[in-house]
Amino acid sequence: MGVLTVKLANPKPGALYEIHIPEAESAEPFRWRTLPNITDPDPDVIAPHGVSFLLASCFWHDNDREGTYLAAVRQLTKQWSPAFKLLVGDQVYGDWPADYLPDFTGHPEVEVYADRYTEYWGDPVYREMMQCSPNFFMCDDHEFWNDYPEKQIHLARSQSEFKNNKYVRAAQDLYERFQSCANPGDKPWYHFAIGKVAFFVADTRSQREFYKEDGTARFMPDQEWTELELWAKGLQGPGILVLGQPLFQKDGNWKDHSLSNFAEDYGRLWSIIERSLRRENDHEKPHDILVLSGDIHTGRFAVGRRGNLDAPEGVPELIASPASMIRPGSKEPEEPDYRFRVRHNGHATAWKVDPEPFMTLDNNIAIVRLLPGTNGRVLFELSIYQVRPYDSRSWWDRLTGAAPPRGALIQLFRKEIELR
Secondary structure (H helix, E strand, O other): OOOOOOOOOOOOOOOEEEEOOOOOOOOOOEEEEOOOOOOOOOOOOOOOOOEEEEEEOOEOHHHOOOOHHHHHHHHHHHHHOOOEEEEOOOOOOOOOOOOOOOOOOOOHHHHHHHHHHHHHHOOHHHHHHHHOOOEEEOOOHHHOOOOOOOOOOOOHHHHOOHHHOHHHHHHHHHHHHHOHHHOOOOOOOEEEEEOOEEEEEOOOOOOOOOOOOOOOOOOOOHHHHHHHHHHHHOOOOOEEEEOOOOOOOOOOEOOEOOHHHOHHHHHHHHHHHHHHHOOOOOOOOOOOEEEEEOOOOOEEEEEEEOOOOOOOOOEEEEEOOOOEOOOOOOOOOOOOOOEEEEEEOOEEEEEEEOOOOEEEOOEEEEEEEEEEOOOOOEEEEEEEEEEEOOOOOOHHHHHOOOOOOOOOOEEEEEEEEEEO
């Protein structure tokens, strides 16, 4: 593989550029947009026509050989002209189906992950999907293995002593070379802004500790917590917090742990959101935080609330998952935890999630569009699109060759909210 870096001298924010790369397969130039308004001196500016981006996660290559993911991204790119894609985990399944290659190099751990990245990134259809717009990346467990760093019965590579596990180092190295090298900064987490809308893309996976029953294990390191708290304290408008796993998720188990299993870190995350809603920041104004996530193989929109908080829109959470469902996959949408309590520094708070959230098992992509709102707020237009209908065929149907479901790209969900 090779990495080519093209730097633009004094690019105009939000401008569309044509870039021709002779070594690329396509004779047509790429048409990519620079990040809008990040250098605009007025922090209140959001382009009058709006700024859009795509949100997706969980792509299992074996279930989309015909390229419906690309077809959907291509069509949505023409329709919305997104500034970028947020790909928030499981862009590659390094652990399923489990394979063990012959050791020709003396480094089987590298072979395993390099082979899977080659399968995905080497597919011209998948590569064209990536090239439709710039990308921001974040990893989740399948860049390593299911429920990483926990041990998995079916994977011998997960059984080794963690500190000496060559497979961990190989998976991390390949993730950095294929994905995180495209992100800003030099850490697994990062942040950026569009006008007064500030993004924080949190890595809750690659630095995660082994689960402990007392809830004291960490899913983020101290440095990331410090930067996240400073980010929230300095908000000048709405925040967008991007997580590898949802906030409104029930406790997991030995099969797959949730953020809520890490009770102390989970409570600390909620305390950051609550302080922002309570005006405990540099500007002494309430700022809403929209949560974006993936992971659960369910497209979902839900809103969390706490009774005595002045937050008309609550804490909204939008999930786009999966872009292509793994098999065997989910049979029912994953509902949020409708009532839960969190604790931080000895202070417990109760939250509830609005009943009847939108949920779908269909393969999906989300679109987020930012527009000027009223009274200095920002209007968020949230949409979930069906990439391909849910595949409900039985094992017998698959064995006898029954055709998988097909369908055109359709909008399943749309919601407008104004955030402060």
